[in-house]
Amino acid sequence: MTNIKDVAKKAGVSVTTVSRVLNNHPYVSEEKRKAVIHAIRMTNYQKNINAVHLIKGKTNLIGVVLPYFDHPYFSLVLKGITNQAIKKNYKIVLFQTDYREEREIEALQMLKQKQIDALIICSRATDLSIIEDHLQFGPIVLCEDIKSRKFSTTFVNHYTVFHKALAFLYEKGHRKIGYCIGRTSGTNSHMRELAYREFHEKYHLPYRPEYIIDQCIYFGDGEKVIEKLTTMMDPPTALLVTSDQVAAGIVISCQKRGISIPDNLAIIGFNNEPIAEMMNITTIEIPLMEMGKNLFLQAIDDAISSKEIIVKLIERGTV
Amino acid sequence: MTNIKDVAKKAGVSVTTVSRVLNNHPYVSEEKRKAVIHAIRMTNYQKNINAVHLIKGKTNLIGVVLPYFDHPYFSLVLKGITNQAIKKNYKIVLFQTDYREEREIEALQMLKQKQIDALIICSRATDLSIIEDHLQFGPIVLCEDIKSRKFSTTFVNHYTVFHKALAFLYEKGHRKIGYCIGRTSGTNSHMRELAYREFHEKYHLPYRPEYIIDQCIYFGDGEKVIEKLTTMMDPPTALLVTSDQVAAGIVISCQKRGISIPDNLAIIGFNNEPIAEMMNITTIEIPLMEMGKNLFLQAIDDAISSKEIIVKLIERGTV
Structure with a gap:
């Protein structure tokens, strides 16, 4: 498949120049710009969905941060999230953190860099103030009762x-x-x-x-x-x-x-x-799949909302 | 945050024109192109990682297709995959299919559109020939013994x-x-x-x-x-x-x-x-996490390989 190197070779310019043309960098001569565009057409340079995302500013990817997913609590929340994501035509990017802050920060970075449209944090180790700093880049939804109107939350009391x-x-x-x-x-x-x-x-x-x-x-x-x-x-x-x-x-x-x-x-x-x-x-x-569903709907909603999930005691044989 | 509409407004052109400039479409007057580039600088239009991906042709995202993940078999394979992905600085995009073909095709489409670098199919409903058609767009790794040298596979006999x-x-x-x-x-x-x-x-x-x-x-x-x-x-x-x-x-x-x-x-x-x-x-x-690890390593390797995972009977009290 054609890549940027093939385009550069065909156009007789450096890869940097092709990159500049793709990025609309102003310091490219009109002659070189034309050569690059011609080369793109000649080499049938693969249409790339990332170009579409670049234009729309949307990826239809939602990040989900959780410590581990091979546990019924988180896997059922995640199932609620993904079931709803399928209905709304979104995909899930998984951040398995083991409660390590640097991995949570990575997820926040991906939001900042627009690789994901929103972030659902099912459980976290990172300080809330750091997470709050990233709200400017997209919705962040939490799964805890934090009494802040800046975040959407779905929580159990x-x-x-x-x-x-x-x-x-x-x-x-x-x-x-x-x-x-x-x-x-x-x-x-x-x-x-x-x-x-x-x-x-x-x-x-x-x-x-x-x-x-x-x-x-x-x-x-x-x-x-x-x-x-x-x-x-x-x-x-x-x-x-x-x-x-x-x-x-x-x-x-x-x-x-x-x-x-x-x-x-x-x-x-x-x-x-x-x-x-x-x-x-x-x-x-605890209706974990319902929690997941609500977390997802909050992630794709610009409005801030807060929902308490109601739980109930089921009496069986161990008390 | 600045989006394409703000850029268009500032430049006094249509959104389509901004899109054309971003896409290096040739039929844009030089005057408009300059206006758009100026507007991008004035509005501090957010640097977008998708532009970087567009240039590199890489997203560092690996797709994982599985029917459901709230089951120890798949969640342990997925854990093996994600643990290795973390080490290699990749993220996982999850495709939960419930064995529905259209969802598997969606995953293949994302490979074609370069939203993911490679695809791991842990279990599938789609015909192999359809999957094979997508090998041209990136590595596809399977978790079954298919006796084909076109796919990398990690399998149990x-x-x-x-x-x-x-x-x-x-x-x-x-x-x-x-x-x-x-x-x-x-x-x-x-x-x-x-x-x-x-x-x-x-x-x-x-x-x-x-x-x-x-x-x-x-x-x-x-x-x-x-x-x-x-x-x-x-x-x-x-x-x-x-x-x-x-x-x-x-x-x-x-x-x-x-x-x-x-x-x-x-x-x-x-x-x-x-x-x-x-x-x-x-x-x-069955060493499921080891399987997951190997599937991931095959997904980021251009070479085709095949690995049989060795299992053993553990005698306990139910026979």
């Missing part, structure tokens, strides 16, 4: 949800409640920790930092949680587990060890992933 | 693997063996069916089409498999299950119904997903 789930376990008689979470940083995690702390103050229960177990992301982390609990002198009698994957891992680990659920340990999972129904796990249902 | 797994069950005394699969079409499924058919011929066992259960993709499909088996007069005593997700669903469904594994039903899963280890499921380990 994790403070209220955590509070209600803790109260539910309290009513069932639990006084030693712990929780498992993916990471302790980030808006959503902070809201949950605040709810946990305030719940313990309200009910005059001792706050025990060892009851907060982080780095709980995958199925196999359930095993680690139970290992940790078995080393405690005074382990919790109930756990909020912010992913059904991990909750399922905990249930299976307990089965292996003869720990009875819910008698020895009560479990509330999160998301209502298919595994939660199959394994009869009590969980907080 | 599903014929041999299925044959070995069936022979393993035969040695354990099973004579009524069925299998569960995602779909019956596609190269990999055809290779498996051929192995299944030839195995039955070789051992003079009756071939029963009802022992082939398709549409087995997600965890919840395990329940459907067991429902189907319970309606059979003469159900199989062993199943090859081409996804550990589904195998795990089958195991849990059997637990609920008091069907003993492996005594009443033996199970061999595929992939060695984390759930297989947790649930002690005998499985064929």
Whole structure:
């Protein structure tokens, strides 16, 4: 296929000159400009969609930032996003960050350079002020409750949800409640920790930092949680587990060890992933695909909007 | 931000004229061309990366075609691809197809239009000849054993693997063996069916089409498999299950119904997903992330290569 070098050779000019002509740089002689245009026509220089994007200022690509997608939480949000993108004739550019700031910045750079039309940040490590600096280059949609009118957001009120789930376990008689979470940083995690702390103050229960177990992301982390609990002198009698994957891992680990659920340990999972129904796990249902759909629609909308996603407790056999 | 309309307004020309200047269309008067170039400078018309791509003929975007990614098989292949893409400074454009041809064609179109540098097709519905027509526009890498030197491929020899797994069950005394699969079409499924058919011929066992259960993709499909088996007069005593997700669903469904594994039903899963280890499921380990890594490296390599991925049986408690 013809490339810029072929065009330059045909026109008898340097590649730089061809580039200047393509970029409408003024310091090209009319003679050379004509030679380049003639060469483009002679070599049938491939029509390039990037030229179309250059003119329209649109790529129909939407960037999606997430730490990892091989996890039901993010893969279901991403599925909601892509299903909607297909309907609206957009494609998704994936930024898998592992919560590394430099990769999030790369995504912001691509927005700045117009390689993508908008950016959906499902979860982030980068400071909000840095992200805010990039709003001038295109819409940026967030998946957290940040109380800013500069960003469109689709979020779950994790403070209220955590509070209600803790109260539910309290009513069932639990006084030693712990929780498992993916990471302790980030808006959503902070809201949950605040709810946990305030719940313990309200009910005059001792706050025990060892009851907060982080780095709980995958199925196999359930095993680690139970290992940790078995080393405690005074382990919790109930756990909020912010992913059904991990909750399922905990249930299976307990089965292996003869720990009875819910008698020895009560479990509330999160998301209502298919595994939660199959394994009869009590969980907080979060409509993740609906969240994804809304995030996408906000990304292609110039108006700023904010939508709280309503969740519900599904009572099954683990509490 | 300045767009093409602002430039046109400032230059006192139509948007079409600006577009013509940007495209180096010859039928623009020199006066108008100068006015447009002046207007671009005055309005500080945003430097656009698409102009850079236009010159380089490269976008550093690789397209990945897969039917769905919220499934461990594809999400792990995709993870292998993206991990490698990050190292090589490429981004991934996701084509979620649900095996719909028009979406696969869209991906091929984007290759043709140079919006992506190469295309990795993890699984497809489109005829190979149509895909072959697009090889002229950039590398296309396949995840199946097609015996063509036109494509780079990374594949598992599903014929041999299925044959070995069936022979393993035969040695354990099973004579009524069925299998569960995602779909019956596609190269990999055809290779498996051929192995299944030839195995039955070789051992003079009756071939029963009802022992082939398709549409087995997600965890919840395990329940459907067991429902189907319970309606059979003469159900199989062993199943090859081409996804550990589904195998795990089958195991849990059997637990609920008091069907003993492996005594009443033996199970061999595929992939060695984390759930297989947790649930002690005998499985064929496929190094999916390694496959993804190799697919990516082939996509950015101009040379054609073919790599067979070696798998192994991991014996656990379900056979």
